[in-house]
Amino acid sequence: MISRRLLHCFNRSSKLLNNKNQYRFESLNDTSNLTEDQVLVQQAALNFTKEHLLPFASEWDQKSQSPIEVYKEAGKLGFACIYSSPDHGGSGMDRVSASLVFEALATACVSTSSYLSILNMNHWIIDTYGNEKQKAEWLPQLSTVEKFSSYCLTEPGSGSDAANMKTFAKKDGGDYVINGSKCFISNAGFSDLYVVMCKTGENERSCILVPSDAKGLSFGKPEVKMGWHASPTASITFDNVRVPQSNLISTEGNGFKIAMTALDGGRVNIASTSLGSAAQCLAKTKEYVGQRKQFGKSIDSFQNTQFRIAEMATDLIASRLLVREAAKKIDLNHPNKTLYASMAKIQATEKCYNIVDQCLQLHGGYGYISEYNIERHLRDLRVNRILEGTNEIMRLIVSRQVIKQ
Ligand SMILES: Cc1cc2nc3c(=O)[nH]c(=O)nc-3n(C[C@H](O)[C@H](O)[C@H](O)COP(=O)(O)OP(=O)(O)OC[C@H]3O[C@@H](n4cnc5c(N)ncnc54)[C@H](O)[C@@H]3O)c2cc1C
Structure with missing residues (x-):
């Protein structure tokens, strides 16, 4: 079944197709092994790229500017929740369609396309493992990119060895109190929601939602980087950050x-x-x-x-x-x-x-x-x-x- 968003995206793209605005990015783009829907999604993403990314990507890079409004426009097409279920606003498309979208967007701007991938990962985590209350609270706004999110796994002492994380969430009454730090987090300091992997026991890693207004949460300055200038990257410090235990995604120990x-x-x-x-x-x-x-x-x-x-x-x-x-x-x-x-x-x-x-x-x-x-x-x-x-x-x-x- 084609989702409402997908239909919107097809209609929008066909308007562009009709006015000779079609974006053909390369002659080797063989669509013979794609389904009809996938071809349409690809063309919609290419047209979106031509209109919203291609003319501006250089400037975002030079000014280290995150294209907030473009993410919101992408949200209107369902590109922030491509492979989440439609029950809570997801687009319900397959992973090949997602791949086609990220490929299309990256023809203009790799960093914008990549951060959109992170938005999709977080949306999918809550859609797949969250409870009904968490889904109802977060997914509608993450789908439309009214709210931004960050995926928080890497720590100063644990990058490749991610399981060796130190950030710890200790139970206190009905809350978790989180202490520790994360580094290299995309959009840290600008997101509304942090999807945080942390320990809840000696050998137990869990996934906890931390909203940006939680007290004790602070952010480093955006890193100066070789590339990905349009996507800010920063560290996060958790200093006795208190969130309700109901922010746990799935069960304790399931985070890794x-x-x-x-x-x-x-x-x-x-x-x-x-x-x-x-x-x-x-x-x-x-x-x-x-x-x-x-x-x-x-x-x-x-x-x-x-x-x-x-x-x-x-x-x-x-x-x-x-x-x-x-x-x-x-x-x-x-x-x-x-x-x-x-x-x-x-x-x-x-x-x-x-x-x-x-x-x-x-x-x-x-x-x-x-x-x-x-x-x-x-x-x-x-x-x-x-x-x-x-x-x-x-x-x-x-x-x-x-x-x-
Ligand atoms: C721009 C940017 C954005 C990022 N965004 C996010 C984000 O949003 N969320 C997030 O959680 N993380 C993010 N990261 C972090 C990224 O995932 C880590 O940098 C990456 O996992 C590597 O970890 P590390 O930097 O600590 O390197 P290390 O783990 O210290 O690795 C250093 C080198 O040692 C090698 N190495 C390590 N272990 C082994 C081994 N067992 N065998 C062989 N070689 C090994 C590595 O391959 C690497 O070459 C981002 C990073 C960057 C640069």
């Missing part, structure tokens, strides 16, 4: 499972943003090497350029096929979903980073200056090999699983 299951989706989403960025840079580069002349010839007449284009196109398509397969595995709740999500993240974030680097090289000096936008894509893509679990941790997951099977 919740965090990791959400990350399966997060990894596919992040891999999808790498696809969009690489696809966009490759499309621009094809055009550029056809126009730029050196030694009296266009540079696409050199075999070196032709071979690089061939390798980039092959890597992009191979990555996309694996990312879509991983997305399908999550939809099927397949036993290999974590394996495929990890493989997709390795493949797409590394190959696509290399594609963008090659695109920069083929632009010569022009690739290095910001006007051509390739350097922004390269800076924004670098972190995809680090977050949602580093690619070394992805290799650990893949090797353990492969050796076991």
